Amino acid sequence: MLVDSHCHLDFPDFAGDFDAVMARAGEAGVTSLLTICTHLSRAEQVIAVSERAPQIVCTVGVHPHEAAGEAPRNVDALIGFASHPKVVGFGESGLDYFYEHSPRAAQQQAFRQHIEAARTTGLPLVIHTRDADADTAAILEDEMAKGPFSGVLHCFSSTPALAHKAVALGLYISFSGILTFAKSGPLRDLAATLPLDRLLVETDAPFLAPVPKRGKRNEPAFVAHTAASLAKARGIDLKTLAAATTANFFRLFAKAKTACV
Template identity: 60%
Template structure:
């Protein structure tokens, strides 16, 4: 059994065949999928998808690309929306200095709002971090000092230092199809040193399809390809990595009912 801890089933790429995509994932042994919110103002669309499939759950939050558009989203609003039984996480929120589609101050403000919601609800914060390692580490350390909160560094592609800070603060590290790319030796070296009880896998579908599907539209069924490479990287069997990452998932996403 595997879990796709991060996908975007609401994206237009899936609109015409969402039923088939979910069915392929289930047939491939993916028992749970978390479809991730990128705009609170479109949360109703995410929730409708989660409610349509027993195996699909969702988060509520604002992606850093959209942070400036949703600075009016409050911690209280996130906490209230997160009461729905299908909502198992907060986010994704974070810092993206690669695209810089929102002012960095707005991204940081939004991140701290989401951290507060994760702290109150106990739901894991799904963190997006790209080219912002130092600032992300500083915010995580500062906010943890105010009170611990569960979190996951999703689609990890940052440096070793951020992974180490995240783990030291109690966080989890999730790897996507990037781990399978030929030139990702440095990332595999980082994954090898993450404690086994902090590892997760994801697709970030429709993006970042793993080998051998690279260049094509990604989908939750392909999470098994990333799991295979992660198993080889850390020196365990495919069955063991499935057990490890699934156990870690249900420990972190504690609101999620087990199959």
């Protein structure tokens, strides 16, 4: 039993064979899926996708790439979605200084708004961070001091320092197909040292297909390859790893316990 803790099922990549994608996920033992919102203007479409199958839940939020044009007017614009039974968290939000499709100030403001929504509702935040370790750590530490909130650093490929800071703050770390890449030895070394009860696995589908599926469209079934890589890095069997990451998912996204039926 596995959970794909981060995918984008509303993307057009899945429009033509959605039912087949879901069937393959089930065959691979993926029993729950979290589909992630990137544009607040598409929140209703993301929710609609989550309603297509009982094992799918979703988040609502604005990707840092879109912060300049889609940042919430205020935190209530996010919180208003929290009452929907399929909405189990916020995001993905955070900082991306690699592409900087939105100004850093806009990204930081939107990030803090999402944190406030998470703190207010008790729902977790899905955090995107790329080439922004120092500012991500500073904002997380500053906001945690204002009051606790929960969340996960998704598709983790940053420094050990950021991973350990996040864990110390009570957050979770999610690994994607990047973990399986040949060049990712240091990332696997890090994954082997982090507390097992803070780890999740994901696809980030349709992006970042894992080995041996590189070059193909990623899909939720492929999370099994990332889970196998993580299990190998930690020296444990896949069944143990799957049970742990599934339990971690439902501990973090507690609302999903009733939403996934």
